[in-house]
Amino acid sequence: MKRYRHAVDLNHGICQTSDLGSFQSLAGAITMPSTDDITQQVRKETRLFFFLIVVLFPLLSVAIVGGYGFFVWFLQMLLGPPGSPH
Known part of the structure; x- marks a missing residue:
C-alpha cells in the first residue's frame, strides 16, 4: 500500500x-x-530524461556487453575454445 x-x-x-x-x-x-510547481516538475523530468539517455543507458549497455564477453571468455577457459574436439 x-x-x-x-x-x-x-x-x-x-x-x-x-x-x-x-x-x-x-x-x-x-x-x-502553481506554474512555478509545474515549471520545477518539468525541469526535474527533463534532467532525469537526459541523465537516463546520456549517462545511465550507455553505462548499462557497456556493462551488459562486457559482462556477456567475460562470461563467454570464462566458459572458454573452463570448457575450451569452440569447434570440433579433434
Whole structure:
C-alpha cells in the first residue's frame, strides 16, 4: 500500500499531498498547482530524461556487453575454445 506524506497548514486550511502534487483544501476541493510547481516538475523530468539517455543507458549497455564477453571468455577457459574436439 502506498503511503502519502501530508503537510497541513491549519491557518489557511490547505493540505498538500506531496505524492499527488496537487493542493487540496480540508473541505476536499482540488485546486491547480502553481506554474512555478509545474515549471520545477518539468525541469526535474527533463534532467532525469537526459541523465537516463546520456549517462545511465550507455553505462548499462557497456556493462551488459562486457559482462556477456567475460562470461563467454570464462566458459572458454573452463570448457575450451569452440569447434570440433579433434
